[in-house]
Amino acid sequence: xxSETAVDLQDERLLRDQGLRGAAIAFGRRVRxxxxxxxxxxxxxxxxxxxxxxxxPTFLSAANLVDLLRQVAAVGTISVGIVLVLLLGxxxxxxxxVSGLASAILGVGLASAHWPLWLVVLVALAAGxxxxxxYGLLFTRFGVPSFVIxxxxxxxxxxxxxxVLGPSGSINIDYTSPIVQFASAxxxxxxxxxLLAAIAAAGLLVSDLRHAARRRRAGxxxxxYSLIYLRAAALLVGLAVVAWYLSTDRGTIGSFVFLVLVVIxxxxxxxxxxxxxxxxxxxxxxxxxxxxxIRVNAVYISVFMLCSIFAxxxxxxxxALINAATLxxxxxxxxxxxxxxxxxxxxxxxxxxxxxWSALLGIVVIQSISSGLNLLGxxxxxxxxxxxxxxxxxxxxxxxxxxxRVTHGAA
Numbered sequence: 001x002x003s004e005t006a007v008d009l010q011d012e013r014l015l016r017d018q019g020l021r022g023a024a025i026a027f028g029r030r031v032r033x034x035x036x037x038x039x040x041x042x043x044x045x046x047x048x049x050x051x052x053x054x055x056x057p058t059f060l061s062a063a064n065l066v067d068l069l070r071q072v073a074a075v076g077t078i079s080v081g082i083v084l085v086l087l088l089g090x091x092x093x094x095x096x097x098v099s100g101l102a103s104a105i106l107g108v109g110l111a112s113a114h115w116p117l118w119l120v121v122l123v124a125l126a127a128g129x130x131x132x133x134x135y136g137l138l139f140t141r142f143g144v145p146s147f148v149i150x151x152x153x154x155x156x157x158x159x160x161x162x163x164v165l166g167p168s169g170s171i172n173i174d175y176t177s178p179i180v181q182f183a184s185a186x187x188x189x190x191x192x193x194x195l196l197a198a199i200a201a202a203g204l205l206v207s208d209l210r211h212a213a214r215r216r217r218a219g220x221x222x223x224x225y226s227l228i229y230l231r232a233a234a235l236l237v238g239l240a241v242v243a244w245y246l247s248t249d250r251g252t253i254g255s256f257v258f259l260v261l262v263v264i265x266x267x268x269x270x271x272x273x274x275x276x277x278x279x280x281x282x283x284x285x286x287x288x289x290x291x292x293x294i295r296v297n298a299v300y301i302s303v304f305m306l307c308s309i310f311a312x313x314x315x316x317x318x319x320a321l322i323n324a325a326t327l328x329x330x331x332x333x334x335x336x337x338x339x340x341x342x343x344x345x346x347x348x349x350x351x352x353x354x355x356x357w358s359a360l361l362g363i364v365v366i367q368s369i370s371s372g373l374n375l376l377g378x379x380x381x382x383x384x385x386x387x388x389x390x391x392x393x394x395x396x397x398x399x400x401x402x403x404x405r406v407t408h409g410a411a
Contacts (some may be wrong), residue, residue: 073362106179161327170326186253204231
């Protein structure tokens with residue numbers, strides 16, 4: 001621990017005294033110490049896109065990228081909840097079944113019961129919150145492992161999904177429904193995409209400046225202001241280029257923008273609030289967190305509830321995307337992709353380390369693999385094999401970086 005503190009102090013001095021060069025040196029030191037962050041997945045994504053762009057030139061076409069982003073929204077939203085649970089060092093294996101149950105509620109509520117959309121969504125969200133609260137209570141009151149609780153939930157809510165759908169097993173949803181239009185056919189005009197890019201860059205700039213001001217008032221080193229402005233400018237240029245390129249086809253899909261907004265909000269809550277810091281503390285050492293006065297049980301329950309709520313939202317978006325609720329909703333590779341996205345994106349299976357951005361990065365990697373293989377004419381078997389290999393590599397990198405941090409701290 002003393003060694004890690006010394007490295008942190010050296011990094012702060014570099015950031016303060018040497019500007020961008022110091023930031024680069026400090027980043028190199030953190031990587032050598034095993035703090036890889038999102039670096040492996042970003043490198044992997046660049047390699048995946050590079051390989052597929054060589055093998056099939058249409059992979060990076062605007063039309064294919066628009067389709068790719070449309071496909072990531074539903075499972076990516078589910079994966080946000082998985083990230084929160086993994087940060088606690090726990091797991092939820094039932095998100096697929098919960099999302100399938102939500103799709104069944106949507107189909108029955110709109111097509112059979114003829115409820116208004118807002119009521120259907122409210123009922124589905126309430127069901128998700130109740131499921132998560134049940135998980136949290138079983139975990140905190142009876143000490144049942146989350147693996148066992150959610151495995152039981154996987155089976156139970158799959159059965160409930162079949163019961164809600166009824167004998168037909170499939171319910172079509174009116175294509176003109178607002179939720180269907182939003183998930184499958186809602187594209188931003190170019191000016192709106194550019195405006196969102198500017199807002200995102202301005203938000204990052206304001207957030208970083210406020211964070212620097214708080215550190216200065218606390219007597220801590222602030223770092224390079226040039227790096228703060230460079231980050232905001234790079235984000236603005238990058239998002240503007242992406243928005244322009246996507247606008248050469250249909251434009252930026254609204255459901256993907258929704259996923260990004262969810263990630264931004266949850267990233268803020270986990271990194272800048274007491275509740276979020278409590279999640280990391282519990283994932284790092286639950287007993288130390290309890291002795292520090294953190295309401296551990298309340299945090300566990302809130303995270304399980306959020307995970308199930310995000311599974312519900314993902315299920316609603318998935319059903320809206322295919323314009324139907326079926327027996328296959330939430331089954332297949334939904335669980336695999338949601339959990340794999342979080343791990344591939346950089347969230348540790350050991351708890352206490354990761355970022356909500358992992359969900360977004362990981363699902364883009366998975367969907368990129370799927371899209372590229374589909375363009376090359378491979379079937380689902382190859383996609384499962386490659387996704388499994390990528391997941392295994394991500395876990396190996398996580399284990400090695402964790403071992404490196406332990407060794408570095410002991411030194």
